[in-house]
Amino acid sequence: MPARSSASDPLSMMLAPPPNETEAQRAARLEAEVEAKRVSDMIDEELQRQEKADKRGPKAVKILLLGQSESGKSTTLKNFQLLHSPKAFKAERASWRAVVQLNVVRSMRLILEVMAQAQAALHSPSSGFFDDADGVPQLPTLTADHLKLKMRLSPLLQVEETLVRKLNPAGSVEREATQLARATEPAAHLDAANMELARARSREVAINSQFAWKGMFSKLVANPRGSFESDAIDWDDPQDPGRILHACRDDMIALWNDPTIRELLEVQKVRLQDVPGFFLDDLARITSPRYVPTDDDILRARLKTLGVSEYRFTIREGRLHISREWRIFDVGGHRSLRAAWAPYFDDMDAIIFLAPISCFDQVLDEDPSVNRVEDSVLLWRSIVSNVLLANTSVVLFLNKVDILQAKLDAGIRFGSYIVSYGNRPNNYENASQYMRRKFAQILKDYSPTPRTFYQHFTTATDTKQTTEILRDVQDTIVQRNLKSSKLIS
Ligand SMILES: Nc1nc2c(ncn2[C@@H]2O[C@H](COP(=O)(O)OP(=O)(O)OP(=O)(O)O)[C@@H](O)[C@H]2O)c(=O)[nH]1
Ligand SMILES: [Mg+2]
Known part of the structure; x- marks a missing residue:
């Protein structure tokens, strides 16, 4: 078909300027055309923005985890990940292997200390560990075998x-916060040793969440085939942490199970079982080559948190199954x-x-004059009284109830602290309800x-129980959102 000339095209004819247009009319027409284009571009832009927003879905739900150090915030975050991204969670196993190794070494370092x-x-003799009457030491005596074990474990x-070097790039502030104890050098006198022990107890590895530490550890511990099920130790590398831990395995087990060492820990009031990241009862499993x-x-x-880490996932809400992004901080x-x-x-x-x-x-x-429950209570008061948070929903997890139960069962008196x-009864039911009220x-x-x-x-380390609670929390927030967006009444 022959192409139509613009002279016979009705659209071109309609848009063409009038044949007898004056200069002033032409200028006014061009100005109107520019204005029309500007308005049209604006409308296009707005439509594109709306289209993008529709694709992104409704406003994200944001949840902030708060509480004192070691309260279980990161553990709760792990539960969210396990619930919503189980595959990604499992893919990070190699990185967590390194953290478990660090935890084992920290416990062993405390024993050596x-x-x-x-x-x-x-x-x-002025240390206070000698009986005033006959000058006999009150501490259990270490034998030559103990000292040999201690020496053999120094590679830890x-x-x-x-x-730690892998976890924190050299020169960063976090590296300083994690400087290591010199457990192999006995302190000159007991006061200094006492202080060193106190420092060693509180000194732990911290991580800045902005640093991609998981990537570093995957490279460090995954084998060349990328499979974590097979041997994850580089046997050619004498520095490989898994290799050293494996070599120290029998000595670590012997030291941890030694009655004199247990007695020594008890006298010094060091309860490693209560220190977060306790794995000494699993040494054989954790130091095995295929762990x-x-x-x-x-x-x-x-792993202590520095900085802020964010985890995102999507939930489908209501009968319309609208996707909404959730962000946990x-x-x-x-x-x-x-x-x-x-x-x-x-x-x-x-x-x-x-x-x-x-x-x-x-x-x-950070302040040994402050009881940890008292700190939690004061922190809770400052959070719930904060006007910036007046419209924020609050969910309280009274956490670590498994340890509470164990302590009360062991006879530790709640009322003494x-x-x-x-004088209320020293049992779980009364103590937990007292804290709830x-x-x-x-x-x-x-x-x-x-x-x-x-x-x-809650017991945040109990995944089954915690995921059920998190589902409950999510449902409550979803219902609140649907109500406020009038999707349900
Ligand atoms: N037994 C027991 N251990 C718990 C519970 N919740 C957390 N933990 C452990 O307590 C330790 C501290 O928990 P985290 O989640 O790291 O604490 P956090 O609040 O993130 O601490 P920071 O990062 O220092 O602010 C970890 O070793 C957890 O495994 C619990 O309910 N019971
Ligand atoms: Mg944390």
Whole structure:
């Protein structure tokens, strides 16, 4: 078909300028055309923006995890990951293997530290560990075999250095915070040794969430075939942490199971079982060449948080199955890191506050004059009274109830530390309900506006129980969103 000339095309004819157009008319027409194009471009832009927004879905739900250090925030985040991205969670096993190794080495370092202190005490009669009457040492005596074990385990400190160097690039501030104890050099006298032990107890590896540490560890411990099920140790590398731990395996087991060492730890009031990241009862499994952490190991592994980490997932809501993005923010709970929380208060849908109520007989590492439960209570008060958070839903996890139960069963008296508890029965039922009422009352007294809140007794290391609770929390927030967007009444 022959192409139509513009002279016969009705559209061209309609758009063509009038044949007798004056200069002024032409200028006005061109100006109107420019204006029409501007308006049309604006409309296009708005349509594109809306299209993008529709694709992105409704506004994201934001949840902030708060609580003191070691309260279980990162453990709760791991539970969210396990619930929504189980494959990605499992793919990170190699990285967590390194953290479990660090935890083992930390526990062993504490034992070596206690041994060094006992040795120092022998040379210091004024140490307070000698009976005033007959001058006999009150500490169990270490034999030559113990000292041989201690010497043979000194390569473990090197393992820690290797792993820490990998975790924190040289020169970063976090590296300084993780400097290692010299457990092999006994302190000159007991006061110094005591201080060294106290420092060693609180010194732990911390990670800045902005640093891609998981990538570093995957490279370090995954085998060349990328499979974690097979041998994950590089036997050609004498520095390989897995290789050194494997070589020290029998000595570590012997030391941990030695009755004199257990007695020494008891006299020094070092309960390694209560230190987060305790794996000494699993040494044979963890130091085996093909060790791959289980979900349970990953939840129990302890890595202190510096900075803020964010985890995103999508949930389909309501009958219309509208996808909505959820963002969970995990912050560091150490006192020096709490100032970094405030910028996140704006625009949060919910806060999950973790209060580890098992810590009633412990003090803060950052201030030994403060009881840990007291710190949680004060922190809760400052959060619920904060006007920036007045419209934010609050969910309280009274966490570590497994440890609370164990401590009360072992006869540790709740009322000796929480004085207001008085002479109430020293059992789980009464103590846990007492704490529940205490936190609820503070919310009632200090919240700027009356608000409902949800509270749960939790054991964040118990994935089954925690995922059920997290599902519950999610449902509550979804229902609230649907109500406020009037999708349900
Ligand atoms: N037994 C027991 N251990 C728990 C529980 N919750 C957390 N833990 C352990 O306690 C340790 C500390 O938990 P994290 O989740 O690292 O604590 P956090 O609040 O993130 O601490 P920071 O990062 O320092 O602010 C980890 O080793 C956990 O495995 C619990 O309910 N019971
Ligand atoms: Mg953390």
